[in-house]
Amino acid sequence: MTDVPSLVLIAGPEQVLAERAAASAIDALRAADPQAELIRLDAASYEAGELQLHASPSLFGGSKIVLVRDLDEAREELIADVVDVAAAGLVDATLIVQHKGGARGKKALDAMKKAGARVIDAPAIKSDRDKSAFVTNEFRVGRRKIEPDAVRALLEAVGKDLRELASACRQLIDDTEGVITAEVVERYHGGKVDATGFRVADAAVGGNAPEALRLLRHALASGLDPVPIVAVLASQLRQIARVATAGRGSSAALAKELGMAPWQVDRARRDAKGWDGDRLGRAIQAVAAADFDVKGGGRDPVYAVERVVLTIAAERQG
Amino acid sequence: MTTPTAPGGVWRDVVGQEDAVATLTAAVADPARMTHAWLLTGPPGSGRSMAARSFAAALECPRGGCGECHECHTVLDGSHADVTVMATEGLSIQVKDARALAELAQSRPAVGPWRVIIIEDADRLTERAADALLKALEEPVPRTVWLLCAPSLEDVIVTIRSRSRHVRLRTPSVEAVAALLVRRDGIEERLASYAARAAQSHVGLARRLATDDAARQRRRSTVLLAGRIHTLGDAMSAAAELASLAGEESSASGAERDAAEKAKLMEQLGADPTARTQPPHVRSQLSALEKEQKTRATRFGRDVIDRSLVDLLSFYRDALVVRAGNAVPLINADLAAEVEQLARARTSEQLLTSMDTIGTARERIEANVPPLLALEAMAIGLRAPAGR
Ligand SMILES: [Zn+2]
Numbered sequence: 001m002t003d004v005p006s007l008v009l010i011a012g013p014e015q016v017l018a019e020r021a022a023a024s025a026i027d028a029l030r031a032a033d034p035q036a037e038l039i040r041l042d043a044a045s046y047e048a049g050e051l052q053l054h055a056s057p058s059l060f061g062g063s064k065i066v067l068v069r070d071l072d073e074a075r076e077e078l079i080a081d082v083v084d085v086a087a088a089g090l091v092d093a094t095l096i097v098q099h100k101g102g103a104r105g106k107k108a109l110d111a112m113k114k115a116g117a118r119v120i121d122a123p124a125i126k127s128d129r130d131k132s133a134f135v136t137n138e139f140r141v142g143r144r145k146i147e148p149d150a151v152r153a154l155l156e157a158v159g160k161d162l163r164e165l166a167s168a169c170r171q172l173i174d175d176t177e178g179v180i181t182a183e184v185v186e187r188y189h190g191g192k193v194d195a196t197g198f199r200v201a202d203a204a205v206g207g208n209a210p211e212a213l214r215l216l217r218h219a220l221a222s223g224l225d226p227v228p229i230v231a232v233l234a235s236q237l238r239q240i241a242r243v244a245t246a247g248r249g250s251s252a253a254l255a256k257e258l259g260m261a262p263w264q265v266d267r268a269r270r271d272a273k274g275w276d277g278d279r280l281g282r283a284i285q286a287v288a289a290a291d292f293d294v295k296g297g298g299r300d301p302v303y304a305v306e307r308v309v310l311t312i313a314a315e316r317q318g
Numbered sequence: 319m320t321t322p323t324a325p326g327g328v329w330r331d332v333v334g335q336e337d338a339v340a341t342l343t344a345a346v347a348d349p350a351r352m353t354h355a356w357l358l359t360g361p362p363g364s365g366r367s368m369a370a371r372s373f374a375a376a377l378e379c380p381r382g383g384c385g386e387c388h389e390c391h392t393v394l395d396g397s398h399a400d401v402t403v404m405a406t407e408g409l410s411i412q413v414k415d416a417r418a419l420a421e422l423a424q425s426r427p428a429v430g431p432w433r434v435i436i437i438e439d440a441d442r443l444t445e446r447a448a449d450a451l452l453k454a455l456e457e458p459v460p461r462t463v464w465l466l467c468a469p470s471l472e473d474v475i476v477t478i479r480s481r482s483r484h485v486r487l488r489t490p491s492v493e494a495v496a497a498l499l500v501r502r503d504g505i506e507e508r509l510a511s512y513a514a515r516a517a518q519s520h521v522g523l524a525r526r527l528a529t530d531d532a533a534r535q536r537r538r539s540t541v542l543l544a545g546r547i548h549t550l551g552d553a554m555s556a557a558a559e560l561a562s563l564a565g566e567e568s569s570a571s572g573a574e575r576d577a578a579e580k581a582k583l584m585e586q587l588g589a590d591p592t593a594r595t596q597p598p599h600v601r602s603q604l605s606a607l608e609k610e611q612k613t614r615a616t617r618f619g620r621d622v623i624d625r626s627l628v629d630l631l632s633f634y635r636d637a638l639v640v641r642a643g644n645a646v647p648l649i650n651a652d653l654a655a656e657v658e659q660l661a662r663a664r665t666s667e668q669l670l671t672s673m674d675t676i677g678t679a680r681e682r683i684e685a686n687v688p689p690l691l692a693l694e695a696m697a698i699g700l701r702a703p704a705g706r
Contacts, residue, residue: 042592044581073577102573234691238554241694245551277550281698288695291687 004028006090009112010098012122016162018098021120022067025096029065036063043074051081055093064093071099071108082108086115098122125162127259131155134162135169139180142173148263149182156198156232157189196224197232204309205236205271207316212309226294226305233308234287236271241280243268279315286311328375328383328390332368333498333521334490335360341485342369346376346383353483354458357440357466357474360487363520366467367405369487370436373465374401378430389430400427401434406442407575408614409607416447420454423462433462440466441473448475455481489519499528512652518632523625536563540626541633541650544672544700545660553697560697561690564622572618576611583607623689624680627696631676637661638669668703675699 010021029036039054054066068074071082085095086108097112099105113119125134132151139146146154154172158164168189176184196219203212219229242258243265251269255262286308293304329339338358345351356373360366375393376383378400384390392398402422404411419435427433437443443451455464455478466482468474495514498521499505505513505528516537517524526533540563543556584591589600596604632649633656639646640661650657664672679696683689 040592044577045591070577073574231688234688238690238694241550241554245549245554281550281553281701284691285695285698288682288687288691291691292682292685295686297682297685 004094005116005118006094007086007112007115007117008094008096008120009109009117010096010120010122011101011109013100013124014122014162015100016166017122017125018100021122022069022096022098025094026065026067029063029094033063036065038065038067041066041068041078043068043070043078046075046078046081048077048081051078051085051095055085055090055095057092062092065096066093067096067098069098071097071105072102073100074105079105079108083111086111086117089115128155128159128264129255129259129261131159131162131165132261132263135165138166138169139173142169144173144180146172146180147182150180150185151261152263153182153185154189157185196222197229200229200309201232201236204233204312205240205316207274207313209310209313209317212313213306216306216309220302220305226301227291229305230287230291230294230308233312234284234291236268237280237284237287237312239264239268240272240275241284244272244275244280245277274316274318279318283312283315286315327385328372328379328394330385331498331502332365332372334494334519335365335369335487338369338485338487342373343376343383346373352463354462355455355464355466355482357468357471357479357482357484358487359468359470359474359484361489361520362469363517363522363524364487364489365521366469366487367403367436367438368521369485370438370465370467371401371403374398374432374434374436377432377434377463393434398430400430400432401436403436403438405438407579408439408618409442409579409610411437411439411443411447413444413446413450416443416450420450423454423459423464427461431461433459434465435462436465436467438467440478441468443475443478445475448478452477452481490521492519495519495521495524499524503528505529515647515649515651516629516632518628518649537626537629538653540629541653542656543697544630544633545656545663545702547697547701549701550698553701554694557690557693557697560623560626560693563626564619564689572611572615579611580604580607620683620689623683623693627676627680631673633657633660634669634673634676637664638666638673641666641669663702672700 004025008021008025010018012018026038037058041050041054051066051068054064058064068078068082071079082095082097082105095112097108097117099109123130125131132155135151135154136146154165154168158168172180172184172188175188196215200212200215200219203209203215216229220226239260243254243260246254246258249257251262251265254260255265258265260268290304290308292298294301298304329343332339342356345353358366358370360369371394372383375385375390375398378389378393378398379387380389381387389398393401396403402419404415404419419437423433423435425433464482466474466478471479471484492511492514495517496507496511499510499513500507503525509528510524513524513528517527527537540560543560547553547556581591583603584600587600587603589596595601633653636648636650636657637660639648640658648654648657660669675696679692682692682695
């Protein structure tokens with residue numbers, strides 16, 4: 001037997017989490033009954049009564065798993081049938097429903113909850129804070145240690161898309177051993193991690209013009225595009241500005257308020273020393289101008305990025 | 319055939335476009351002035367597609383656009399058998415759609431005197447789609463007429479431009495838009511006039527402002543940002559707020575439409591939506607659609623931000639008007655006290671600099687600078703001058 005109840009509701013917009021939750025419920029059910037029949041109902045083309053048909057015991061015995069995705073886009077017939085089946089109960093069958101959010105289909109969600117459905121949340125993972133927590137959790141579940149710098153490198157390399165991020169975590173867990181450091185991440189996602197971009201930004205924001213310029217030359221010579229360098233400059237300065245103007249409070253509280261990871265807050269706090277509002281403001285304006293230039297607004301992207309790096313370092317120097 | 323007295327009948331809702339309506343009604347009345355392809359251009363909100371539908375109705379109507387008969391009604395509600403409207407909702411028009419239209423153009427009208435094909439966003443034709451239409455436009459079919467709509471001539475591929483007659487719509491007057499809201503939508507007069515002014519004569523936006531409380535509230539808070547940015551922290555928060563507003567609007571309107579378009583495509587391809595994996599040709603078409611939808615969402619988000627910036631700009635413009643002695647009406651007449659306050663707090667030169675700062679942000683966003691970064695730089699530039 002399995003501990004999966006006959007009603008499972010997966011609620012929330014994050015598809016990676018939702019698919020995982022569905023897959024793990026199905027795995028558990030199949031572990032108990034390898035012959036269990038899986039039926040996928042399409043929310044958009046559903047015909048009234050299909051669900052009842054599939055949720056009733058099979059003539060040949062054996063259990064059934066009915067998976068309904070995107071209930072939030074479903075036709076009224078399906079929503080009504082979920083209400084009906086949830087109230088009536090299921091025999092030898094499990095109903096798994098995915099709902100991304102919104103008011104549509106709420107009746108059915110309420111009915112499932114009332115009937116004691118297991119509710120699994122799939123909350124949106126959008127901010128760096130959420131993604132950072134997601135990565136940390138992936139490695140915790142994989143019983144591996146990852147350094148904060150490596151988390152940062154991973155987010156920067158493949159953090160735009162959660163699916164990609166999840167598979168990168170999987171790959172690191174499967175293919176490496178020991179503690180995962182920024183160097184390991186760089187080795188595996190080397191083409192993408194612009195660690196040099198970060199070093200350039202760190203030097204510029206720290207007011208070290210010669211070092212920033214040297215690293216920048218090196219980065220450009222090795223083929224790094226100016227566009228992501230400017231993007232890194234913008235995000236570093238933004239974090240400093242937001243943290244510096246947010247006042248006191250614990251890193252954790254601030255991180256939550258600003259949607260940043262706690263390590264990003266700590267870092268921004270360190271970097272903020274030596275800056276004031278006016279100079280930070282001018283630095284951010286210079287980055288916006290440079291971004292326009294590297295996107296084709298200016299004639300020479302390389303000159304634009306050099307200039308903004310020097311401007312930032314000079315503003316930091318005061 | 320009688321000529322309806324413009325702008326009555328079917329032209330009632332085409333406001334503030336006397337010249338364009340005169341040209342189009344003349345074509346309805348006099349076959350010598352008719353041509354097989356028309357290009358209607360006008361700024362967003364000027365009522366391009368309304369004008370195209372009205373023209374189509376006038377062509378199908380036995381009385382030249384009475385606005386009362388079965389023909390007029392069915393054209394306007396989109397159910398007339400001989401009038402086809404291609405609306406893209408902001409996606410590109412693909413070559414297969416263009417080919418289908420070109421083929422349709424060959425067939426004679428079924429019930430009325432004309433077969434009318436309206437392309438609402440001729441600026442969204444891909445180059446290959448435009449090529450597919452060219453032949454149809456080059457070799458007119460006697461009873462077929464094309465009505466192409468676009469924001470401006472420059473937005474339309476030149477080969478298409480040169481094969482159609484151009485009719486330019488202009489920005490209607492505030493009074494005309496307000497009157498339309500009162501008559502057509504039953505909006506109370508004062509609210510209608512506020513909405514028309516605040517929307518700067520964009521008909522759709524004006525209607526939204528007049529009917530949607532939240533939209534009015536959003537506009538108000540956007541505009542009032544002007545006087546509220548003092549510190550770097552204020553600037554960063556204001557920028558984040560403006561950027562997130564756009565995100566909300568675009569995801570709210572997008573998700574359902576995206577899903578419906580996907581379902582429709584699956585149906586067209588005869589694909590089984592329940593299948594776990596789709597065959598390669600279905601997959602590639604689906605991923606092309608998703609890419610288009612993503613681009614549209616980005617563009618839509620940028621448009622929403624741009625509209626907010628136009629609103630913000632109007633506030634500084636009004637303060638300048640006040641400083642110049644109120645020679646012309648304020649756009650933000652409902653916020654006259656706040657406008658005056660800004661006018662007192664800044665010199666004309668500072669106001670002009672602020673307007674340039676907002677203009678720069680619009681230009682940058684248009685050039686693909688991440689909106690948040692462009693807005694941050696702008697908000698920093700809009701900080702109240704020290705010592706005031
Ligand atoms: Zn009529």
